Amino acid sequence: MHKKIADEDLLGEKFLSNISVDIVIFGFHNRQLKILLLRFKNTSLYALPGGFINEEEEDIEEAVERVLTERTGIKDIYLEQFGVFGSKKRAFGATHKHIHESAGKTTELNPWITQRFVTVGYYALVNLKETVPNPDDVSDFCGWIDINEIPTLAFDHKSIIEKALESLRMMLDLKLAVFNLMPESFTMNDLQSLYETILGKKLQRTNFQRKMLSLGILERLDKHWTGGAHKAAYLYRFDKNKYNEMQKEEMNTNKF
Template identity: 50%
Template sequence: MPEFKSVNEFRLNGGKYFVPSVSIDCVIFGFHDNQLKVLLLKVVNYHGWGLPAGFIYKEEDIDAAAQRILQERTGLHDIFLQQFYIFGNANRCDNNITKIAFDNLQIKAKPNNWLLQRFLTVGYYALVDFKTVNASHDIFSEEFEWHDIDCLPTMAMDHGQIVQQALLTLRTHLRYEPVGYNLLPEKFTMPELQKLYETILGKKLDRRNFQRKMLSYDILKRLKQRREGVAHKAPYLYSFDLKKYSTALKDGFQSAW
């Protein structure tokens, strides 16, 4: 695989190596301070922010490309990654792609340059442990930041729409599949798990019904330890039974929320 040393080299020569007119955008969700957050990058020489994105090598499977892009952007690998939507609006790139790709850097390109063509993008979302992400900027970005899902900055192209579609899909999946592993610490309390679900769903849940429902799925192990340093009665700590969690992730729950 080639290693591009500059944006100019990538934009002028990348078409030799990548599948034309198809890209991948990754919505990377993390949970911190009871807030659902998304990892965004500051695009080089552009006022807006964007999603970690990339292209597919001509001999590369699309899921493998998504995993590679995620690892390049976050340092993480072998984590939950879900394809959720294809974005193909005819005007999704409009003049922004020209501005980002060439005008801001004063790069001259022929009208048929590969980055000036119409692009479809395949959306993936990832659920990651906020504390373990080791993002770093590259030739395409100036900086990375976590942003609250309800307070996003100005976004490039249709990336704001992609984030909202990813959130809608995550909410739908939450009703039939387990969520929590990679978003919570290894040990957590039932109120902490409930807060995660409430944050994703955007609504309050009944405490007793939530606990009964979660325990019925048989994916949790109650530990002997209790949470220390709390003002009221210390709640028990739980962890996920990863074998049962993986089975539920593959087969789904028998009953939805």
């Protein structure tokens, strides 16, 4: 909804009209599920990273990948399209004017931005530690915010985030995408706390462990010193090779 544009006057010519993309970038750190948010300059108004689609050169997903790289510095990210938001009320001229002025811009606001936009929502699952958040030219902050401490958001981004979370929850047991959020190695407890925040409920420790191990995609590494006064937990690694083998077998068995 606000990308770095070399020449603002080109807006209307370069990009598809009436269409934007917004990305809910999920990360996980300190047993907290977080998303990447921007804050508009000199305001307390936050928003999702987003942008527009180059009319000549970009598939939607390519535009999303571009925005992702611009905001986080990383590439090859797990992406999922989760919905389109197309209310007739999605024209935010007044808000854009406010953002434009707060950013101290002296040029006139390009009227192209005030039209009605249908936005395509994607969520991304990234290893938070590998990212270097980078604000755009109308924001003075770009960083990770706990999913339970989301501040006031511009536009309808609050409901977009809710839909993304719901979608992530649905996919949790269908795909194993969640491992994209984990660091290289982690304990069962780390993984369980991720599941718990996504699902919004507590899980039984022993049964969770049994289930994860039975997936057959975790490689057990060394023990891990927690520093706590108790037995040390094993570290695990997501084994992509085993996962790929499993996928192949599934393909074979599912045919009739």
